[in-house]
C-alpha cells in the first residue's frame with residue numbers, strides 16, 4: 001500500500017508557502033511522505049521547483065511548484081487557483097512563508113516594519129482568504145507564528161509584532177471557520193537554524209554568527225536550537241485528522257524557551 005493510500009495525509013491536497021527552504025521545505029516533504037499532494041509555493045522559482053522535484057523523486061506526481069509573493073493579492077489568488085485546479089480540491093494550508101526584521105522600536109526602519117507585516121501578517125491573511133474559498137469540512141490551516149509572537153525578543157520589534165498578529169488572526173479565523181469544519185491553529189517555534197535566522201543570529205553576536213548562536217543557546221533550557229523536521233512534525237500533526245478537536249490552539253515547539 002502506498003503512502004498516498006495509507007499515510008496520515010492520505011488523499012489530501014496541501015499548499016505550503018515558503019516551501020523552498022527551511023521549515024517549509026521540511027513540511028512539504030513530510031506531508032508528501034504521508035500521502036498528500038503538495039503545492040510548493042515560494043517567492044524564488046528555483047526554490048519552489050527544488051522542493052517539488054525532491055518530492056517528485058520519491059512520490060511521483062504529488063507535487064506542483066508555484067511562484068508567488070504571499071504579500072501580493074493577485075499572485076496569491078493565482079497560486080491558490082492553480083493548486084486547487086491541479087488536484088480538484090484543497091484540504092491543508094501551511095502559512096509558513098515569513099521574513100525577519102531588524103531593530104527595536106527606537107531604530108527600526110518603517111519599510112522594515114511594512115515588510116514584516118506585509119509578508120508575515122498580511123500574507124497569512126491573503127493566502128487564507130483565497131484558500132478558504134476551496135476548503136470545506138475537514139480542512140486544516142496551520143499558521144506559522146513564533147515565540148517572538150508570545151514574548152519580547154530584543155531588536156526584533158516588527159517581527160515580534162507581526163507574529164503576535166498571526167497568533168491573534170489564528171484565533172479569529174478559528175472562530176469564524178469552525179462552523180464550516182475548517183480548523184485553524186498556530187505553531188510558535190523557537191529558533192530553528194535556517195537561512196532566515198542568520199541575519200538575526202549574526203546581529204546578536206555583533207557580526208559574529210558563532211557568538212550570536214552562543215548567546216541564543218542560553219535562552220533554550222533544552223540546550224540546542226530546533227530543526228526544521230521537528231517543526232514539520234508539529235505541522236503534520238495539526239494538518240492531520242489526529243488534531244480533529246484542535247482549533248485556535250497555540251503550539252510552542254521551543255525547547256523550553258517560553259517556559260522560563
Ligand code: 1HS
Nearest residue numbers: 146148153190191216219
Ligand atoms: C525565528 C523564530 O521565530 C524565533 S524568534 C527568535 C527567538 S530567540 O532566538 O530570541 O530565542
